[in-house]
Amino acid sequence: MGLALIALQLLQNLSYSIAILHTNKPKNSVYGYLFLIYSISFSIYYLLVWTGRLVPAYDYAVSLSMAICVYYIGYQFIQLPPEQRQTIEKYEHSGLSVTMREQLIKRLDEHMQNNSPYLDGHLKLSDLAESLNLSAHHLSEAVNTMKQQNFNDYVNTWRIAKAKQLIKDCYLQNRNEKLLAIALESGFNNKTSFLNAFKKHEGISPSLYRERIGKAQNRENMIGFAE
Structure with missing residues (x-):
């Protein structure tokens, strides 16, 4: 019965490692490999016990390997921004x-x-x-x-994407659309919330974004003319 429980523990650890790696997210892959090392170290420990080759030096080495994995994952969690840690908790x-x-x-x-x-x-x-x-x-x-993200930021991400497309379309169609009209058409209730959300998501104001779109388009036109 004891051997069966240990075998199930080993299988569980390896299954967790594979499940974490299967998410295909770069950040999770680091945790997946760390947990895989932890699982392999866990397996080596019992293998040494079963073969009668467990000596203090091997015991310390295996324990150190497992401890490094655990503490590194804990350290990475501490490095997360407070809002992300609160979300996880x-x-x-x-x-x-x-x-x-x-x-x-x-x-x-x-x-x-x-x-x-x-x-x-x-x-x-x-x-x-x-x-x-x-x-x-x-x-x-x-x-x-x-x-x-919280719900409002998530929704605003879509609204900003819509606003950016509208700004590009207005420039290409030579329409001088006011920012308030673009804000309302994108789902914002007023210009102030639009300006704040745009700057939060893009790092610049919508007017500066529109200016950069114009400059980029002018460069493309000049290149096309030269060709």
Whole structure:
């Protein structure tokens, strides 16, 4: 019975390592390989015990290897921004698995792409959850953990993308559209919230962005003329 439990522990550790690596995220791959090293060290320990070759030097080496992996992962967690650590801690005991969160985010992104609910300036989390037949709590959790954003920032990401496209279209069509009109057409309720959100997401004001679009287009036109 003892051997069976140990075998199950080894299998569980290796399964966790494979599951982490299977997410195909660069940051998670580091944790996956670290946990794989931890699992291999764990296996080597019991292999040495079974073969009767466990001596203090090997014991210390295996323990050191496992400890380095554990402490490094803990150190990486400490280095996360406070808001990310709080998000992880908040949903630590959630009933949603990572796979379920990824599926929810995929559905959400597709809904935003195909139906553009973000154009509604009064869009609420509960409205979006209802349209997807989800609970508001689960939807909020998926956005917070998988996008590392709160609901408003996530929605504004789509609105800013729409605004950027409108700015480009206006320039190409020689239309001098006011920023307020672009803001309202993108789903913002007023110019101030649009300016703040745009600068937060892009690092520059929409007017400066429009100016840069014009300069970039002029360079392309000059290159095309020269050719």
